[in-house]
Amino acid sequence: MNPYKIVLFDLDGTLSDPKAGITKSVQYALEKMNKAVPDEEELKPFIGPPLHVSFSEYCGFNEWQTQMAIDYYRERFKRAGMYENELYADVPHLLHTLNDQRIKLIVATSKPTVFAEKILKYFAIDHYFELIVGSQLDGSRSSKAEIIQFILNCYPDCELDDFVMIGDREHDLIGANQIGIDSIAVTYGYGSFEELTACHPMYLAESVEEVKEILVGRPLKQKRKGDMLDESCPF
Structure with a gap:
């Protein structure tokens, strides 16, 4: 049974x-925000948790910055990231x-x-x-x-x-x-x-x-x- x-x-x-699509989309978001851009290996913790948790915990972003980062992330993710999987x-x-x-x-x-x-x-x-x-x-x-x-x-x-x-x-x-x-x-x-x-x-x-x-x-x-x-x- x-x-x-x-x-x-x-x-x-x-x-x-989804490593390539997620990490590249995070890099894209950070670059758009003029923040330091870690390599893909350093961004592996982003795979799994909700984005607002990851951008807040790993980047130290406040609520406004987190939402902006998510918007940039989705801009690339919708175009390419979801298929880099x-x-x-x-x-x-x-x-x-x-x-x-x-x-x-x-x-x-x-x-x-x-x-x-x-x-x-x-x-x-x-x-x-x-x-x-x-x-x-x-x-x-x-x-x-x-x-x-x-x-x-x-x-x-x-x-x-x-x-x-x-x-x-x-x-x-x-x-x-x-x-x-x-x-x-x-x-x-x-x-x-x-x-x-x-x-x-x-x-x-x-x-x-x-x-x-x-x-x-x-x-x-x-x-x-x-x-x-x-x-x-x-x-």
Whole structure:
């Protein structure tokens, strides 16, 4: 029996690798604001969290500067950045397998819904998902907990145990914990092992194939929450 009926996927760092598009768009925004422009590697923390959080925390911008940076970012992202993106290998096969298992699939991303829809259509995987839920362009519904709760409200007849959130950053796992659903942390994205295990996900997956093994009802025992916090982990 499948352990979950409804699977929520983060987009960036979980279904696809958006590094080039995101970091180049951040560089474009900073250049427009006459700020120092770090290289792409230094901007990797921007992958995952809401933009207003990243520009505020990593650049020290005030509210006005943050909104200006987001506007510049989206100027380039809409034109080119969203297509500077690569689907992780085996993702289409995973989604096809889960559809065959009659598991409902949903995208839960902090990226604005309108961008997420275009990216999934670009990759030709949009048809696998029953819902695509992201943030609003005005910055509302940007936390992962808000996004997850919005999705749960769409399925009032389901129990919390029916859902699982899959993501590569702490924001995905914290959101799942706050709402009370299970989570699967993937290590092939942009969150460190320490960041992910500190949030106590139910499972840890090192590849798309391991995600599939968990979701089709054959969970990897050595990857369960209680087994992955060994002496090498500081948490």
